[in-house]
Amino acid sequence: MSVTIKSAREIELMREAGRILAKVHEELEKAIHPGMSTLDIDRLGEKLIREFGCVPSFKNYNGYPASICVSVNDEVVHGIPNKHHIIKEGDIVSLDAGVIYKGYHSDAARTHAVGTISPEAQKLIDVTRQSFFEGIKFAKAGNHLNDISSAIQAYAESFGYGVVRDLVGHGIGSHLHEEPEVPNFAQKRKGIKLVPGMTLAVEPMINIGTPNVAWMDDDWTVVTKDHSLSAHYENTILITEGEPEILSL
Template sequence: MPISIKSEKEIKLMEESGRILAKVHEELEKLIRPGITTLEIDKKCYEIIKSFGCIPSFLNYNGYPASLCISINDEVVHGIPDTKHILKEGDIVSLDCGVIYEGYHSDAARTVPVGEISEEAKKLIEVTKQSFFEGIKFAKAGNYLHEISEAIQTYVESFGFSVVRDLVGHGIGRNLHEEPQVPNFKQRNRGPKLAPGMTLAIEPMVNAGRCDVYWLDNDWTVVTEDGSLSAHYENTVLITDNEPKILTIL
């Protein structure tokens, strides 16, 4: 599949999709407190997305049963909301969400603290977020995709953390997952040349321990093999003639 270059009209729709998703995340973060179940958060997420006249990207995507992926502590991604998972003081929780606005997807993730958290957890969240911004310094027309990937890995590993290898970012637009894949680690080849109108979901997934992960029996939830904490930070990014535009930050 060729990489989709968005028209001006498509970019405007994706900008609005991203703006709405940023607002959804803003509201979701207000809900995070000890004692709330992940199912309660997911139900609220569904209501918020619908209130904007949008459709949750994730709900029923390849059979996924919720509007939001909620991953706690050693869960890397795709934690399924339910009544059994109750947030407690000291947890870190990753909220990964997407919306469809007039046929166009946006995708973003944030890792947030539940009350007071450890210094290591704070550092992991901070480094994961900053690694995204280190990566997008290279998200410019004329550069190659591998420059983003390498910058993310280099930054993360300078703090003694590791980048997950089994999962990557992706192109996005009329489909939630489009070409190209966007790894968070150095590649053997340069990957595609970046061009104005490309839209990418860039999403570092960073473990406090080793990079190894495995899938739980539900076939969705990915956890760290060594039980270490994991954080996730993602935005939908537009490649322009100049600096990249982050569509999912207000």
């Protein structure tokens, strides 16, 4: 599959998918509290997505059993919600979700504090979020994909953090995952040239410790190898003639 350039109509549908997903994330952030199970978060997320007239992008995607990926503390991504995992004061919880609106996807992730968290955890969340914004400063027509990747890595590593190598962002549109891959770390090649109408899911995954990760026995949940905390921040963006448009904020 080559990189797809979206038409004005497709962009409009993706804007709406992004707008709805942003609302879902806002509602989930308000709802998170100690004592909830990760399954409670997933059920609420799916209910919201369907109430907005959308379909969850992740449900049954390649066999993934839930609508919201809920990853806690040292879980990097793709945590499977369950009723036994109760979130508690001091945890950090990464929520990754996508919605399909009239055949078009949006994809976004946020890491939230549960109650009062350590200053170290808060800094990780803040730096991970900012690394996304540092990256998309370069998400302009005429630049190359690697400009985004290099900026994310440089910013996160300036704090001594580990940038996950085993997982990357991606193109997005009528499919959840399209070309190109969008790494959060510099490549040897410049990568594709950015042109207006490209839609990308840019998603830094940053660990307090080393970049190394491992997959759990469920074949989905990715954890930090050194059990350090991990944060995730993602939005669906549109390349324009000027500044990028963030569709999922």
